[in-house]
Amino acid sequence: MDGRVAALWRYPVSSLGGERLEACSVDATGLAGDRAWGLADRGSGETAFPETKRRWRPAPQIQARSAKDGLRLDFPDGSSLPAEAAGDALAAHFGFAVMLRPHGADAAEGATSGPLKPRYERHPIHLVTTASLDALREILPDSAIDERRFRPNLVLDLPGAEGFAETGWIGRAVLVGDVRLRIVEPCVRCAFTTIAQGDLPLDPAVLMAVTKRNATHFGVLCTVETPGEIRVGDAARVLD
Template sequence: MSGAGQTGHVAGRVSGLWRYPASSLAGESLAEMAVNADGAASDRLFGLVDAATGEIARPDASAKWHGVPSIAARLAGDGGLEIRVPAGQWLPALDEAADRAVSAFLGFEASIRPFRHEGAAGAFSPRYKKAPIHLLTTASLAELKRLHPRGNPDPRRFRPNILVDMQPLPGRFPETEWIGRKIAIGELELTVADPCRRCGFTIIAQEGGVDSDADILRTLVRNNAHNLGVYCEVTRPGTVRPGDATRFIG
């Protein structure tokens, strides 16, 4: 393995941090991110459902949900969720006005609700167990751009929690090679557990002007077994900040 995998070696530095307070909605960029054993603090507390059927939003599987990643989400100072549809205003999410705005944007009745683990009235269960931390490197984004020059591998398309800036390594998606390794990022320690297998979500237009592009996924299928980025287990909780070094510790 090259120097990028040597114990103690600085593989790169954090250049972006995101949490996703509402599943499938756009993420929230952070100046620092607290990480506990379950992942980023306040990540995926809420979800979006079809009010008539109870169906949970699945932008990867149904065109009716394709507008969802264009809806912005953030946590207010009091911890309450706020959402904003394109060209709209920020609205408290657990409010009829927010549901009306989302429904008008999507073209059917939809409602934002807390997941059941929050214990609130009207809560529901998520459709999958979230991975603790999703890490992606700029080197892998550069490799995707090399293979698909007309594409836009904007990191928001892939919804990482942590983006690590590192030098491009032509012909390689480096973090895929880190499976089983332990890394330290600031106060945080992680074990790289699994590659992140990509689905149709990556080809859909995203909030912030990220256009739809079916060749993004086709390129990953052909060149990296569907994968981009990695899922990590939390070995030691801590806070991460832009500029923090990413080091191999085992």
Template sequence: MTGETSLGTVRQLWRYPASSLAGEPLDAISIGTTTVDGDRLFGLVDASDGEIARPDRSPKWHKVPLIRTRLTQDRRLEVAVPGGDWLPAPDPESDRAVSAFLGFAASILPFGKENAASDYTGPLTAARYAKAPIHLLTTASLARLKALHPEGVPDPRRFRPNILIDMKAVDGSFPETEWIGRKLAIGDLLLTVSEPCRRCGFTIIAQDGFDNDPGILRNVVRHNAHNLGVYCTVDRPARVAIGAPMRFV
């Protein structure tokens, strides 16, 4: 690899143990050949018909991102509704808490047997889309969105990156969108920027600390062809920690 000036450093690292629920911030993540270890292992479904949560499509799911998630050291899921305690999931008690919070019967289920605990014998569900590769976002793009939409709150939680890179703002640019095809080194991790991340209605939804805001998506659509952040494929897996430098290769 050739040496180049650092573009920035890792500010935040996230995994999302349950699709559409709040992510789990971590000091370090292990990234394999296709995704982050522990990412999107479970889904939330409507218990009446098996419909999987779609906060981007239906208001009935808009409170889902307020439900916190974490994985224990033995890779078991725990969830907590606002004001509630951490509860194991899948489990009848956590399903009751989630259902009471949402206002209808809902259940957390593993995406396939391979994601369930060895002693789990309950039902399974299937992911509604293929698991994405690594999602990378820069603070420079968030700063550009803030400049376009000053009254908005472009919190990274709206966009659910795995890796948030702290880098200087680039005037008039969402910089990572221009990196398609380039290779990045983040510590020992080697990535190829494969495609822009097309945004959906999830970005509009209120979460803890910010309100519902259609202007977020409106400005992304208008000024960056519907995209914010990028997907990356993994050329060399590694463990990455906050503070790791990022550079072009």
């Protein structure tokens, strides 16, 4: 099945909004710079959980992006700050003191400084198809179905693919430009898909529909077998 890369996304800070890219290098850990940082309560060290804790729900309203001067945070009021200078703005946004901490495999459980344990372990590349997005739009014509709700790294346009088809591709390889991926498992969705972000409103119907139609699965998670660079418009092929 042949198609192309329709969109490429990176999320420098887990839980915050991501950045849409034209190109990015990819290795065994995923897109360069993807989910390198986490968000935590400065006092308790609690990791952000927007999908389960209301106090963290404003997180995806902030966009994190890479810039020439380093990581920047773009706030809903239109302001943009270097991450290291955004402490006061983050506190004002959430209503309590917040800090960014790098993710690290050797992070100590419950530590309030140093590396932060990832919120969850996952395979590094998250892929969805335009066919699945279109199918969900048909199921929920009154909802704002947008790829941002699902936080994919790759959005593939594969003419001829049916909605939710990627759930049936577990174990198959995908060639994206010169990069070879292996589809390992379906992506189990949570309430993050329903919360407001940017111009997308709170919408519990999204998760309800995915649960009813595809057993909470939307998109797939992949490992990287051959590293390289991916660009928007690159040829993409799902192999038998």
